[in-house]
Amino acid sequence: MPRPRVAIFDFAGCEGCQLQIVNLEEALLDLLRVVDVVEWREAMSEQSDVFDIAVVEGAITRLEDEERLKRIRQKAPVLVALGSCASSGGLNKLKNRMAMSEARRLVYGRDGGVSRLDTAPVKAVSEVVKVDYLVRGCPIDRREFSYVVRCLALGREPFIPGYPVCVECRIRENACRWQEGEICLGPLTRAGCGAACPAQGAACLGCRGTCDDANLEGMASVLAQYGKSREELESRLAVFLDPDGKGVSHA
Amino acid sequence: MTVKQMDPASLNGWVDGLLLNRTVIGPVQKGDKFVFESLSRASDLRLDYDTTLLPPKKFLLPSREILLTFRGDSHYASQAPPDPFVLLGVHPYDVAAIRQMDRVFSEKQVDTHYMARRGACTLVALDAQAVSPNNFAGCMGTATVREGWDLLFSRVGGAYLAEAATEKGESLLRSAGLLADAAPGQLEERDRLWESNRQAMRRHVLHCSPQDLPGLLSRNYDHPLWQERAERCFSCGACNVVCPTCYCFDVQDEVDWSLECGSRCRAWDGCLLRDFASVAGGHNFRRHSAERYRHRYYRKAKYLPEMTGEIACVGCGRCVDACVARTANPVEVYNTLLGD
16 A cells, blocks of 8 residues: 655644654654655655645735645645644634734734735634545644544545544543633534543633534523623633634634 | 441451551542552542542442453463452442443453453442532432442441441451441341431432333423533533443454554443444444433433333432532433423
8 A cells, every 4th residue: 555645734824744754753664654645844855745644834914824834735645634723723813803903913023014915804724625634733733733644545434533632631540620610612622632631720711623513502591600800701712712803603 | 147347447457457468449549539549558548539530430440440451463462360459449430330231241242351350359338428519329229238348337326337238348357357247226227327318418309200210201302401512511421431330341452563463452442432322434423422421321311221120320429519510410411301
């Protein structure tokens, strides 16, 4: 069986998800036995126009990025969105809460008016092209990425949990952040991270996006029970689950 | 076997002795809560615990376990049987739950993985010395149990009474050396402890007998409560995960980088999770959260009791503790259905 050719592309993001792939270390060699990486700017110089799987990291923030992404999609039989920025727009979408001129001024100061710094409202990869698979998280979970790669190499559908983080959090016997007086987005967020943040004593921020049928309405009565305000919840939802303030999306 | 007595220091010494040549699992502190954990020394034991975050089932049915490993040439190997271990300090309601699990995994289709662990386990029960905030075992008849354990410890005044019920329990207790018989006064004190626990473990009071629950549910399939309470439910499965009588699991195959070798793993599943009742072709028998919410109570207090004669709830109260939305209290559900 020939190894599938994989090309890894990056758009707007911190490149931390690609770094997680590099951080596979020894397992990276195993990965290279399974797939043939033909383009990956972060880790090699070669480029290629011929690939079976495109892995796309980052959010889409400029019109020319949209065009580049569409060209990648045309060449890619399978496209994988890598990380929160690609999957949902991620933190970058906070920009969408303000006018683009304001965003330019905040980031570039006096130079914000320069035309080459033109910018557009942030989009997730799926808002521009069809996405076949999502590897969520900020950053991605290395084990999950490895698992998805093996599934794709085998032509098998990966099993990604649809249930909330609470399942994994309870299994780890973590202290419930709600019971510790915090707003935790675990009940709304897709599992698969092993409840990494609550296990370290930090509330879930929702970096893996919403779980299936996330019960945002149910959260209203929970806020009241724990003496929390809608504003406190919304400030947390803004980070990942509702970054552009248009309501919780179901990616 | 006659009931023996042991002072707390001798009990610790005995556990440290056991630890020289076997695994001993017992309750220890984690933050301001308690968990069952493999002990490294007896002094970590917290026999005064009220309840644990997860029930001890995690050592009999692990949250994730490899059932078998396989190679591409159709060779496969089952997992090696576990070494003997002592499960120490299990409260009576959890003993009752383990008895129910034993039946599930041994009747009809015998589950060799569970039964191997169960066979390797010496179950040392402990009458509760503290009652957790949501415990209602007293209403479910499981605040004390007279069967299901190999050895039972009860704290009576400054001493522990030890009673063995099986050869396994006797043999374990013999390793403590020569012990004095319990005095008649101590046995009376143990009776009083049992009565006191039966009364204290009623943090929520069920307004009917557990035997009435299947009939109560039969009459209330379309009660508005299911929808109302499910509106707050996140379908997060916390109630399933922490439940000592929930035993449902999912099985997945995983391959390693060879793409040929791998393992078949089973992991806990829960009926509150949306995909639990999804089947091939995409149909889901309980697509809506209210259907799943209702199913859990029907499963515990109607479907299983109709097969086994026992309510599949031991009143440990962990689901009440664990539910962020505070919508998982079985006693509230049943009392509302009773019209109280």
